[in-house]
Amino acid sequence: MPDTAPAPVITIGDDAPPVVLQERRILGVPASTWPKVLMPLFVGVLALAVWEFLVRYNGIPAYILPGPLLIAQTMVTDWGTLSGSLWITLSISLAALAVAVLLGVSLSVLFAQSKWVELSFFPYAVILQVTPIVAIAPLIIIWVNDVKLSLLICAWIVAFFPILSNTTLGLNSADHNLLNLFQLYKATRFQTLLHLRLPSALPYFLGGLKISGGLSLIGAVVAEFVAGTGGSQSGLAYRILESGYQLRIPRMFAALFMISISGIVIFLCLSTLSHMVLRRWHESALKREN
Amino acid sequence: MSVADLTLDTAAQPAGRAARPVVSCRGVAKLFSNGTLALQNVDLDIGRHQFVSLLGPSGCGKSTLLRLIAGLGEASAGTIDWPDAAHDSTGAAQPSLSFVFQEPTLMPWASAIKNVMLPLKLAGVKPDEQRARAAEALRMVGLAAFENAYPRELSGGMKMRVSIARAMVTRPQVLLMDEPFAALDEITRFKLNNDLLELWHASSFTVVFVTHSVFESVFLSQRIVTMAARPGRVIADMDVTAPYPRAADYRTSPLYNAHCKRASEALEQAMGHALGAH
Known part of the structure; x- marks a missing residue:
């Protein structure tokens, strides 16, 4: 992940010009970032090597546990089918995340406008969250004729709550003195929301978004397991089910890997987004030297 | 010691109390919902282009008074009038004021x-x-x-x-400051004190400055209003007659010392009042 934090500014007294500390860069990436990338990569490669060795050394058959090389090979040979399914799973997850953001933020803004609205509706959001998605998924699949849409609804239910609850918390966490200041300058409700409450809520929202990003993928996969529908329009979860029935275990692992990697990519994208947005001001994105 | 003893030479400040005030508090009281009587019967007139400090121990209601003047919260009794300010259609004053909090x-x-x-x-x-x-x-x-x-x-x-x-x-016509420099180190505080005085001296706004520091109030202000706690009230009102501009040499002058001594006595009296109330 590229580290784009600005060089720290050191100020000496009030009037001295700032001294800028330049960090050494290797291939355009700050030197301190390299270990963060290389160390986990090294551990990963080592683990894969041990796995491959154990599978070969013990002669474990591929229908019990395939080695990573065979899985990679399967991923290449079955890419046609798998990439189509990957695209379907990803599009459902991302659409669910987008709807979760839209509705979560709108609803929390509504909650922030009135304590009564929040008191009345928040418990139902909690009910939506605590009811296991596998238990509601069959109902949704029965009610909604379109499979893709029903999967999207399931993924949305799972992804929705962290955004709603975090953003609501953030909107209510605006600095009390700043609220007084806005009151002093006769700010309207809308001005206070736009210039104070929403920016205050941003770090909380981004925290919720990181959780929801992973959850929307999990929701999409779990719902598809329940739906269990086949055909050309099926996602990665169905590929896993299908491979299980057909005892094509390497393909099962390949699909599993693709789900994990998708989750990691979503997380990294959202972390980068969060870092880019907060890097100039929020504690979570600051580098400290003490 | 009475209030009159503490007040030296009122006539030396013709632009001060005698003139039409910018803000005028009459019988102001504030009772918080937890039952604390933060302010009781406060009468205070603040004149145009005055630099007034509200000095007192913690809990004497000086910040509460400042917030009421700012319009942050309602007084439980009494009135706060702005004789020269514009008034909106409901008759509420729309004074031109700014507030500086203890934190930036x-x-x-x-x-x-x-x-x-x-x-x-x-x-x-x-x-x-x-x-x-x-x-x-x-x-x-x-x-x-x-x-x-x-x-x-x-x-x-x-x-x-x-x-x-x-x-x-x-x-703004009135700048309200709630212990703005209390969290800063002494060197920075002195420098900001100097700069604030320069700003004030160069323009025509009024400052109401809440502090618990005798030295800061004597350095900055023309007038020090001392408050006592439980219930919060004004117990002394003294003038600081030293001329402006005041610079570093004022901090070491005998006049500064004399004013500090008087302000300290007023503050001690305030503490005594508070203890007596127990």
Whole structure:
């Protein structure tokens, strides 16, 4: 992940010009970032090597546990089918995340406008969250004729709550003195929301978004397991089910890997987004030297 | 010792109490919902272009009084009048005032200049003018080079300067300051004291300055209103006759010492009152 934090500014007294500390860069990436990338990569490669060795050394058959090389090979040979399914799973997850953001933020803004609205509706959001998605998924699949849409609804239910609850918390966490200041300058409700409450809520929202990003993928996969529908329009979860029935275990692992990697990519994208947005001001994105 | 003993030479301040006040508190009381009587029967007139300090031990209601003057919260009894201020259709006064909190209270997500532009933005001033006036205010507090710095990149003293620039950008008639320098180190505090006096001396606004420091109040103000706790009330009102401009040499002058002694006595009296109430 590229580290784009600005060089720290050191100020000496009030009037001295700032001294800028330049960090050494290797291939355009700050030197301190390299270990963060290389160390986990090294551990990963080592683990894969041990796995491959154990599978070969013990002669474990591929229908019990395939080695990573065979899985990679399967991923290449079955890419046609798998990439189509990957695209379907990803599009459902991302659409669910987008709807979760839209509705979560709108609803929390509504909650922030009135304590009564929040008191009345928040418990139902909690009910939506605590009811296991596998238990509601069959109902949704029965009610909604379109499979893709029903999967999207399931993924949305799972992804929705962290955004709603975090953003609501953030909107209510605006600095009390700043609220007084806005009151002093006769700010309207809308001005206070736009210039104070929403920016205050941003770090909380981004925290919720990181959780929801992973959850929307999990929701999409779990719902598809329940739906269990086949055909050309099926996602990665169905590929896993299908491979299980057909005892094509390497393909099962390949699909599993693709789900994990998708989750990691979503997380990294959202972390980068969060870092880019907060890097100039929020504690979570600051580098400290003490 | 009575209040009269503490008040020296009222006649030497013709522009002070005798003139038509900017703000006038009559019988102001504040009872909090938890039952604390924070203020009781406070009468206070503050004249145009005065520099008044509210001095007192913690819990004497000086910050509460300042907040009531600012219009943050309602007095439980009494009136706060602004004889010369504009009044809106409901008859509520619309005084031109600014408030500086004990903390810099900056928006961490906005650069220094954006923070200073805020009051103008909320008032619907055109963006070009917002920027120009905010830049001017930052220049006034010596931070012209830090327009684009974010609050976290600034030292404590610089943040407070930005906060003062934000208060000054609307060109208020009254500047209310709630222990603004209490959290700063002494060197920074002295420097900000000097700069604040220069700003005040160069223009025509009124300052009401809450502090618990005798030395700060004597250095800055023309008039020190001492308050006692439980219940919060005014117990002494003294003039500080030293002429302006006041600079570093004033801090070491016998006159400064004499005023500090009197202010300390008033403060001790305030503490005595509080203890007596127990």
